[in-house]
Amino acid sequence: VQASPSPLLTDLYQLTMLRGYYRLGLHRRETCFDLFFRRQPFGGGYAVAAGLEDALSFVEQLCFAEEDLAYLATLDLFDDDFLRHLRDFRFAGDVWAVGEGEFVFPQEPLLRVHAALEEAQLIETALLNIVNFQTLIATKAARVCREAGRDNVIEFGLRRAQGPDGGMSASRAAFIGGCAATSNVEAGRCWDIPVRGTHAHSWVLAFPDELAAFRAFAEVYPKNCTLLVDTFDTLRSGVPNAIRVGLEMKKRGERLAAIRLDSGDSAHLAREARRLLDKAGLTGVRILCSGDLDEYAIRELKRRGAPIDLFGVGTRLVTAHDDPALSGVYKLAAMRDAAGEWSATMKLSDEDAKSTLPGVKQVWRRFDEAGMMAGDTIELDAGDDSSGHFTSRISHSAFPLLQAAMKDGRATAPWPPLADLRARLKRNFEGLPESVARLHEPATYDVALGPRLREEIERLRKTDR
């Protein structure tokens, strides 16, 4: 559903480079590429890895159909010999990956791809597209849910998302990040995410008056009745009408589930609505608030003591409104040279911030005695002789974040249900220091470079290119 399996969902330069490598006989050289990001999004202290399943499913399915090749032939860039070669293209490499729902930090490889140069190169754009966006949204959702309190956030973003699967990907990642449900029905079907919804203003406008509209909704949804109260005037019309209907339902042995606020000063309206509901004896009716919410707005509502039970969060979550792109990149880290020797590579660039870490690396997460995250160490992988399939533990209390996810082009295990990833993140939060987790001026989590990696960097910096 997610990632269109078209092999053309890529940047043209991947294909022009592929033809170049093929023509020059470099295309089967063994390589190692890293996918990592350079900067923590939202000025926050952590990010949450997501998108792995969609990215690797794309890689597994990648192949060229005749119509793909026919289009490429029209571009006057690719000769027939190369296009015939593409006909047999499959990704047959190995991928090591950080699991979805794990915390990740700048410079750490989220994915480490071991494959022939042409295979590793062609998948770059799709990997970045999918992992960048889902990691961004899982992170945003984690921030929002942490402020709102567990299980209190419903994702409402589809209508303002960036395209149809901007919406789909966002619903998936937001659930991993901690949202309890989505309004997106297709996402509900695809990933077994609980779906929720109330009614729109148009429902109210479709009836002679607001009271009639509320009564009608209560009639058709006696068990799931949430009434949107801001169509005309929240406190003078919406809430009184909702209370009237709530009392009528009570008489019938039913229960008005909630009212929904969608405009105005939500803290004030929630307090007043709560007062009116309680005064009428409707203490069990919950208050759902929506409208331009994000982690900061929710924190402010809580600070003002707004008695809001549920938050509907849309646009600012699914577009990651204040920082709408993760700065993920995909860089060559090592390659066998012409003599068959495995050699680390490093981009220096004119900006230090744009340089890369060389070699086949592992990320070790260290914990203190209380089980709290103490820091990560990026170190050359002991098993980087050729396959990178072995790791050497740097200490007893550390575990390696990069795990084998794909072997010879196939996923190593069935993908876990999304609910397991969501639960994993919840557990991980217990080990994340408050200083790193907080919104305001979070502490920088310690990411160290291991001694062997530092040596390698020094060696390459001295090499004259």
Place this chain on the structure above:
Amino acid sequence: VQASPSPLLTDLYQLTMLRGYYRLGLHRRETCFDLFFRRQPFGGGYAVAAGLEDALSFVEQLCFAEEDLAYLATLDLFDDDFLRHLRDFRFAGDVWAVGEGEFVFPQEPLLRVHAALEEAQLIETALLNIVNFQTLIATKAARVCREAGRDNVIEFGLRRAQGPDGGMSASRAAFIGGCAATSNVEAGRCWDIPVRGTHAHSWVLAFPDELAAFRAFAEVYPKNCTLLVDTFDTLRSGVPNAIRVGLEMKKRGERLAAIRLDSGDSAHLAREARRLLDKAGLTGVRILCSGDLDEYAIRELKRRGAPIDLFGVGTRLVTAHDDPALSGVYKLAAMRDAAGEWSATMKLSDEDAKSTLPGVKQVWRRFDEAGMMAGDTIELDAGDDSSGHFTSRISHSAFPLLQAAMKDGRATAPWPPLADLRARLKRNFEGLPESVARLHEPATYDVALGPRLREEIERLRKTDR
């Protein structure tokens, strides 16, 4: 390719409302809904309509398959009678729309949907998702291209776009907005957009040294050779090596097409690179600049006299980085009542900014004697008796923006090629006053409400709900 045709790509509340309307016998009531936005994106003076074809193609194809109904049955919200009813669901209404590539302004309907309540309601989420995002990106692209100069912008955004078709939709809308080409090969195939690309840093790192990498690229692409010069050091390594290869190509009767700058102080690097290239006699080699560009960065580069010929614009364009969601909404404007009378509806809300314009409306664009846009007037449509299929011209020099796009559920005409929409926008720019077009403190374009519409609003405000 674009919009998945799944009817479940919607908010749950559309379906719960549909069942409500069906149960209450309101589902076939004739309605008119408007899609409009409330606030100009990017603090700009104008927006560019886009996404119509994708949105209406989705609407044309909308139907429920057995597996869709089977999933809905699991939700414990929908009875069998309603699910059987959905089995025959088709959109059979009419749609009036502003053409893609036309300028649009807040409060103006971009789409006017005439359909039975259930049909008009169900399509809300997909219409908003598609039109919001593409209009946003076409607008951003128009702003970027206006600063860069016509035909000088290549869209490079796929890897940082919000999901796979966040990338696809963005490439489409960016081309309408004025980009000359895209790096996204699938978008090139789908819409016949020119595709362009250079090579990545990994190309350079895959060779023993930068010079060898450049020579190899020139060997395989003698006719399309653009060299990325910032892998190690732009001025001390990249540009001198590119010049060496450029001179070798010249000797062979070939031509180095361009060099590409991707990091550092681009204005400075471009000036120095130009000087070095010219000194070597490579005056025809162009300079392509990429890396975190948007309309403001391009304006600043131009102000500093940077001799840049082409701009590769990615992340900040395809995510609309500084304002990543258009505030489009979809609201009931009129409906036949129980007696069969056509009646205008209006949402008042607690915030004036969230109220709506009632009735079946047309948008008239007025021009002055020089052919420049003088202002728009939103007025009740003279033909709003039932079908809204007639309009009455408000003056000789005005034309109606909303045109019949769909009749009885089918598009009224084949969709124009994307290149025509791009050309339309180019023509339209000639009539847009500079004061409205400029980046800095643009003038507010005049959007007036016609006298009959104003009367209707007054009447409805007085109505006690």
